[in-house]
Amino acid sequence: MHNHIQRLHQLASKPDRLIVGLMSGTSLDGLDVALCRISNAGLSSKIELLEFTTVDYDHTYRQRIKSVFSKRQVDLQQLCLLNPWIGTLHGNMVLRCLEQWGVRPEQVDLIASHGQTVYHAPKSEHQLENYPNATLQIGDGDHLACAAGIITLSDFRQKHLAAGGEGAPLAVYGDYLIFASPKQNRVMLNMGGIANLTYLPSSMDASAVFSTDVGPGNTLMDAYMQQHFNQNYDANAAVAGSGEVSGPLLKALQQNSFFALPFPKTTGPELFNLDYLARAQAASQTENLDHQDVMATLNQFSANMIALALKRCADKLGDYHLYASGGGYHNPLLMENIAKQVSAVPIHSTAELEIDPDAKEAVLFAVLANECVAGGKDKFSNINEGIPDITMGKVSFYD
Numbered sequence: 001m002h003n004h005i006q007r008l009h010q011l012a013s014k015p016d017r018l019i020v021g022l023m024s025g026t027s028l029d030g031l032d033v034a035l036c037r038i039s040n041a042g043l044s045s046k047i048e049l050l051e052f053t054t055v056d057y058d059h060t061y062r063q064r065i066k067s068v069f070s071k072r073q074v075d076l077q078q079l080c081l082l083n084p085w086i087g088t089l090h091g092n093m094v095l096r097c098l099e100q101w102g103v104r105p106e107q108v109d110l111i112a113s114h115g116q117t118v119y120h121a122p123k124s125e126h127q128l129e130n131y132p133n134a135t136l137q138i139g140d141g142d143h144l145a146c147a148a149g150i151i152t153l154s155d156f157r158q159k160h161l162a163a164g165g166e167g168a169p170l171a172v173y174g175d176y177l178i179f180a181s182p183k184q185n186r187v188m189l190n191m192g193g194i195a196n197l198t199y200l201p202s203s204m205d206a207s208a209v210f211s212t213d214v215g216p217g218n219t220l221m222d223a224y225m226q227q228h229f230n231q232n233y234d235a236n237a238a239v240a241g242s243g244e245v246s247g248p249l250l251k252a253l254q255q256n257s258f259f260a261l262p263f264p265k266t267t268g269p270e271l272f273n274l275d276y277l278a279r280a281q282a283a284s285q286t287e288n289l290d291h292q293d294v295m296a297t298l299n300q301f302s303a304n305m306i307a308l309a310l311k312r313c314a315d316k317l318g319d320y321h322l323y324a325s326g327g328g329y330h331n332p333l334l335m336e337n338i339a340k341q342v343s344a345v346p347i348h349s350t351a352e353l354e355i356d357p358d359a360k361e362a363v364l365f366a367v368l369a370n371e372c373v374a375g376g377k378d379k380f381s382n383i384n385e386g387i388p389d390i391t392m393g394k395v396s397f398y399d
């Protein structure tokens with residue numbers, strides 16, 4: 001047996017594993033790094049979040065990614081160069097975090113890397129008869145493993161596509177294992193660039209679990225802030241909070257066939273971008289609105305589409321508790337706009353379930369890596385809801 005395979009066998013046999021989960025989302029704000037201790041696997045998994053930080057991306061990173069991000073036409077050489085560059089950069093970022101936390105790389109069993117999504121193309125979006133659902137994450141796992149000197153699992157989404165899914169949301173696999181509870185029906189709502197949710201029934205019945213993207217979280221608000229205010233995002237909704245919602249623009253924004261699609265569905269900034277906003281402004285003749293009013297309307301738009309999806313959950317399933325996570329949880333106006341529309345629903349953050357709401361997605365990838373290496377016993381799937389029974393992640397050794 002190759003010593004690499006022996007090492008994996010050893011890792012799988014340990015009572016617990018130290019796993020670094022990495023998430024670099026559509027907001028391009030930074031690399032989320034979560035150091036987790038995970039014992040057991042499947043429904044017996046116990047997750048301890050030992051450390052968490054977001055390593056902010058600098059201007060160069062953002063500009064480089066933006067040059068290819070969600071664009072149909074790109075400089076192919078640039079895309080090719082970014083793949084190893086990001087892998088190595090993320091590996092070095094992990095090393096710096098470990099140093100700050102006083103953890104030696106040899107103590108870490110695995111890195112679980114999401115990579116950087118550069119393009120997401122479900123069939124509902126590309127509409128090309130003879131092509132499948134597709135998505136592309138870059139930041140090569142071999143480069144990451146070699147830079148960090150730690151076995152790395154990466155590129156989790158391709159298996160989901162290969163099994164007939166849209167490559168997302170993958171949160172459901174971790175949500176079910178970590179957060180499903182016989183005590184209450186739960187909806188886990190993550191508001192990053194794009195918002196998504198997972199429904200977890202108290203019956204724990206996998207065939208009743210579903211997960212879906214619901215529309216924009218922060219992506220449109222962030223893009224508008226960057227274009228008109230030279231700020232990455234609307235901190236604490238200071239701008240949106242000083243504007244007024246435009247009814248006509250809101251109506252135009254809400255008129256897109258994506259919102260009428262049944263669950264599960266996925267989307268990205270390929271659809272929800274500044275062109276989308278410009279078309280809605282043209283259709284509603286609101287091109288001359290104040291920037292503050294546009295921001296107030298975008299905030300209300302995200303909230304309305306999230307609330308619409310939450311109401312669909314309630315219609316399907318009755319009462320539930322909502323657990324929010326992702327950067328949008330820190331936007332007080334967004335949370336208020338959602339809460340007003342689902343006033344009967346108790347709203348919490350995942351902090352109440354012992355997972356920092358900013359760390360949730362990075363933890364998810366650590367859980368997927370743990371399943372890949374040590375799981376496989378508790379089968380979990382709901383094929384009717386686009387949740388195939390699969391093991392995700394590709395293994396990269398560092399030598």
Ligand SMILES: Nc1ncnc2c1ncn2[C@@H]1O[C@H](COP(=O)(O)OP(=O)(O)OP(=O)(O)O)[C@@H](O)[C@H]1O
Nearest residue numbers: 025026027192193194218233235236326327330331
């Ligand atoms: N204090 C705050 N006030 C308002 N918005 C905030 C605040 N803090 C974070 N955000 C929002 O959260 C965003 C980052 O969220 P997050 O890190 O969850 O996104 P992501 O992981 O990149 O996205 P995705 O889940 O779509 O991949 C920021 O770009 C910003 O819009």
Ligand SMILES: CC(=O)N[C@H]1[C@@H]2OC[C@@H](O2)[C@@H](O)[C@@H]1O[C@H](C)C(=O)O
Nearest residue numbers: 117120135168169170171194196361
């Ligand atoms: C293709 C892609 O990167 N999708 C992300 C994005 O960010 C939020 C939403 O859109 C979600 O579908 C997904 O990420 C999370 C981690 C998921 O797969 O559950």
